[in-house]
Amino acid sequence: MAMIDARPGRVRPAPENFLTDEQIAAVKDGRRDFLRKAFLTASAAMAAPAVARAAVEGDPAILELPQWSTTLGLPVAANPYGMPSKYERGLQRRESPGLTRVGGSSVAFTPLQGLFGIITPSGLHFERHHQGWHDVDPSKHRLMINGLVKTNAVFTMDDLMRLPSVSRIHFIECGANTGMEWGNVAVPTVQYSHGMLSCSEFTGVPLKDILDMCGADYKKGRFVLAEGADGSSMTRTIPMEMIESGEVLVAYGMNGEMLRPENGYPLRLVVPGVQGVSWVKWLRRIEVGDKPWATKDEAVHYMDLMPDGQHRQYTSIQECKSVITTPSGGQLLLDKGFYNISGMAWSGRGKVTRVDVSTDGGINWRQARLETPVLSKAVTRFNIDWVWDGKPAILQSRAVDETGYVQPTYGQLRAARGTKSIYHNNAIQSWKVVESGEVSNVQVL
Amino acid sequence: MSRFSKTLIALLVAGAATSAAAWERYPGVGREATPAEVKAWDIDVRPDFAGLPKGRGNVDDGMALWETHCASCHGVFGESNEVFTPLVGGTTQKDIETGRVAALVTGSFPQRTTLMKVPTVSTLFDYIQRAMPWTAPKSLKPDEVYAILAYLLNLAEVVPADFELSDENIHEVQARMPNRNGMTTDHGMWPGASQAKGGIGNGGTPDVKNVACMKDCKKEVVIASALPDYAQDAHGNLAEQNRPVGQTRGKPTGAPGEAAGQNGGAAAAAQPAAGAAATLALANAKGCMACHGVANKVVGPGYNEIAKKYQGQADAAAGLIAKVKAGGQGVWGAVPMPPQGHVSDEELGQLVKWILEGAKAQ
Numbered sequence: 001m002a003m004i005d006a007r008p009g010r011v012r013p014a015p016e017n018f019l020t021d022e023q024i025a026a027v028k029d030g031r032r033d034f035l036r037k038a039f040l041t042a043s044a045a046m047a048a049p050a051v052a053r054a055a056v057e058g059d060p061a062i063l064e065l066p067q068w069s070t071t072l073g074l075p076v077a078a079n080p081y082g083m084p085s086k087y088e089r090g091l092q093r094r095e096s097p098g099l100t101r102v103g104g105s106s107v108a109f110t111p112l113q114g115l116f117g118i119i120t121p122s123g124l125h126f127e128r129h130h131q132g133w134h135d136v137d138p139s140k141h142r143l144m145i146n147g148l149v150k151t152n153a154v155f156t157m158d159d160l161m162r163l164p165s166v167s168r169i170h171f172i173e174c175g176a177n178t179g180m181e182w183g184n185v186a187v188p189t190v191q192y193s194h195g196m197l198s199c200s201e202f203t204g205v206p207l208k209d210i211l212d213m214c215g216a217d218y219k220k221g222r223f224v225l226a227e228g229a230d231g232s233s234m235t236r237t238i239p240m241e242m243i244e245s246g247e248v249l250v251a252y253g254m255n256g257e258m259l260r261p262e263n264g265y266p267l268r269l270v271v272p273g274v275q276g277v278s279w280v281k282w283l284r285r286i287e288v289g290d291k292p293w294a295t296k297d298e299a300v301h302y303m304d305l306m307p308d309g310q311h312r313q314y315t316s317i318q319e320c321k322s323v324i325t326t327p328s329g330g331q332l333l334l335d336k337g338f339y340n341i342s343g344m345a346w347s348g349r350g351k352v353t354r355v356d357v358s359t360d361g362g363i364n365w366r367q368a369r370l371e372t373p374v375l376s377k378a379v380t381r382f383n384i385d386w387v388w389d390g391k392p393a394i395l396q397s398r399a400v401d402e403t404g405y406v407q408p409t410y411g412q413l414r415a416a417r418g419t420k421s422i423y424h425n426n427a428i429q430s431w432k433v434v435e436s437g438e439v440s441n442v443q444v445l
Numbered sequence: 446m447s448r449f450s451k452t453l454i455a456l457l458v459a460g461a462a463t464s465a466a467a468w469e470r471y472p473g474v475g476r477e478a479t480p481a482e483v484k485a486w487d488i489d490v491r492p493d494f495a496g497l498p499k500g501r502g503n504v505d506d507g508m509a510l511w512e513t514h515c516a517s518c519h520g521v522f523g524e525s526n527e528v529f530t531p532l533v534g535g536t537t538q539k540d541i542e543t544g545r546v547a548a549l550v551t552g553s554f555p556q557r558t559t560l561m562k563v564p565t566v567s568t569l570f571d572y573i574q575r576a577m578p579w580t581a582p583k584s585l586k587p588d589e590v591y592a593i594l595a596y597l598l599n600l601a602e603v604v605p606a607d608f609e610l611s612d613e614n615i616h617e618v619q620a621r622m623p624n625r626n627g628m629t630t631d632h633g634m635w636p637g638a639s640q641a642k643g644g645i646g647n648g649g650t651p652d653v654k655n656v657a658c659m660k661d662c663k664k665e666v667v668i669a670s671a672l673p674d675y676a677q678d679a680h681g682n683l684a685e686q687n688r689p690v691g692q693t694r695g696k697p698t699g700a701p702g703e704a705a706g707q708n709g710g711a712a713a714a715a716q717p718a719a720g721a722a723a724t725l726a727l728a729n730a731k732g733c734m735a736c737h738g739v740a741n742k743v744v745g746p747g748y749n750e751i752a753k754k755y756q757g758q759a760d761a762a763a764g765l766i767a768k769v770k771a772g773g774q775g776v777w778g779a780v781p782m783p784p785q786g787h788v789s790d791e792e793l794g795q796l797v798k799w800i801l802e803g804a805k806a807q
Contacts (some may be wrong), residue, residue, distance in 0.1 A: 213468060232575070
């Protein structure tokens with residue numbers, strides 16, 4: 001731990017551009033309100049020595065008691081459903097401009113650059129809709145089971161919420177996450193490069209229990225169709241082996257409350273380790289069958305184009321992947337010295353067993369700390385100490401899962417699949433740090 | 446649900462005597478589905494045409510339906526790249542013979558159209574039936590789906606102009622699908638049994654094999670790609686997309702406040718509803734902006750053009766509301782505007798008023 005510095009904030013070199021023009025002007029004018037509002041007296045001290053002298057007695061954030069220490073605060077339940085601090089408003093779901101042209105069939109990305117731990121706040125869970133979203137009346141929602149079952153059945157939400165439930169933490173990642181980056185760098189920040197990833201605690205009923213009730217023909221019925229109640233009535237084929245394992249849930253809960261409408265309220269399928277498109281939202285029907293369905297999202301989209309012109313069909317598993325979320329693209333390091341490199345790792349094949357981090361573009365690696373909990377098919381948070389010497393660096397993370405699979409490089413992935421695929425890009429991500437402290441998105445082969 | 450209907454359902458469940466044992470595990474939960482209920486929802490069509498409804502429709506009828514229901518998004522010839530990626534284009538007679546689309550290898554066509562990719566004609570029938578038209582899904586009758594599909598296949602020259610598609614001849618069309626042999630399941634990313642065991646794929650063997658080297662893993666670092674200059678500002682002001690405290694800050698990019706404007710949905714949701722901005726957000730939310738720009742024609746006329754045309758007409762609003770609701774054609778050209786049943790009367794009033802007042806952003 002560093003000694004307490006008697007000076008008004010620590011003096012540290014200010015990397016270029018980390019103050020806005022307005023802030024620099026404010027400091028030069030000696031406006032003290034900026035100091036009170038500002039995040040770092042230290043940076044101001046360097047940028048404007050005159051202000052540093054004025055504050056020589058100490059930090060105004062300490063010496064001048066703020067309004068919240070000297071006035072009455074707000075009463076309970078002022079926000080009956082609590083919202084984040086107004087200072088957190090920068091962290092929102094966002095579209096990537098130009099990616100799609102219709103909001104009803106688009107993507108809003110999770111701001112991974114600002115998240116901690118492994119759980120995605122429900123309001124920041126990424127969105128992907130195929131024909132818009134609705135706030136479905138739960139009293140009118142039904143789940144039908146049909147096909148190779150003894151009894152075609154209907155369940156209300158009342159029925160489903162009476163059944164024995166389980167709660168499990170799993171990641172959900174869109175098959176097209178990082179898809180814009182297959183050929184080259186295209187987006188500036190981890191929100192847009194990796195933000196079709198979220199991780200939540202889901203509560204629901206194992207689909208196997210429901211299929212058992214209906215007398216599913218497990219011998220012939222080796223495939224299951226899941227169908228949504230929205231306009232597109234999204235459909236995907238799921239292997240019966242996954243359902244038999246008990247992993248696949250018919251879920252109504254997410255992070256302690258009901259699913260959010262954008263995430264399938266009141267009912268969605270949870271298919272751990274499999275790309276998000278199979279986690280059918282507003283789930284209305286499960287059909288047991290003896291063959292896959294080649295639905296629109298299995299025969300037009302969500303197929304991986306190979307260099308020989310063939311498409312890989314029914315690719316579903318999200319293979320082991322990781323990304324450093326801070327420091328990451330579009331961010332600025334404020335100074336030389338200590339940083340906590342932090343990121344997320346996940347695998348559709350089970351637990352993450354290790355994450356290595358490189359700060360020299362992949363020449364040398366160090367093993368990162370995995371923070372608990374480390375769960376199967378869930379995001380695992382990793383951290384590692386780093387002292388930045390102010391010189392150029394390239395930060396990378398590389399995850400390994402319990403099958404021994406090591407997250408591949410761009411070079412390896414492209415050698416196997418070319419550059420035309422849209423889906424399942426799990427390459428090692430590189431963030432370049434330059435002397436000014438600017439971090440940007442680059443690709444290292 | 447009324448007490449009466451509960452009694453009915455109890456009778457239905459009691460009737461399912463054959464599987465009584467399974468139900469008894471959770472007494473009182475769930476009920477048997479009626480045949481009519483299963484019929485209403487079980488609309489999927491598989492590649493072996495299981496689930497295909499009987500019916501027929503020809504290319505000519507399909508063209509008329511297309512112009513009413515489909516052309517506004519997909520273009521008259523399925524070629525439009527305005528709203529969605531094109532449906533038609535990039536396939537040849539040779540592809541129809543071989544069942545492999547050559548342009549997927551050569552890259553000779555700028556987009557990957559639906560007809561270049563889709564191997565199974567059942568997929569097209571199933572999807573049109575369940576999800577189209579965009580603003581009124583599941584409104585087409587089976588014969589209409591056959592006709593629309595016949596027209597689409599004719600655009601791709603898979604079937605001739607005098608063709609009538611039906612449940613009886615659709616398997617013959619399957620044999621002419623340009624990319625019918627374009628799929629492979631030789632991969633390790635199916636999460637179930639392998640093909641050898643009745644499932645799909647190789648049983649889970651990955652296609653890449655990295656090793657966890659720790660020291661001196663390579664001689665040099667080759668940066669293959671970096672963010673292009675023109676893309677630096679494309680996502681708005683990154684300083685406003687990061688937390689104002691912590692070990693890093695967001696880099697100021699773009700014009701101040703631009704990020705909020707570019708991400709209209711998120712920004713609008715975060716702000717209290719306010720006249721023009723809220724209406725612009727509504728226009729976005731209801732899909733209007735997919736076909737109309739504020740100051741430019743997209744598929745339909747720009748809002749500025751509409752405001753100019755109806756300037757000074759006191760009864761313009763009522764007429765426009767009716768037209769948006771029911772759909773229309775002819776005033777602005779041949780491409781029709783489909784009915785917008787998903788927009789409420791109140792919302793229509795708000796939108797039309799806003800358009801006639803100049804469709805201002807603020």
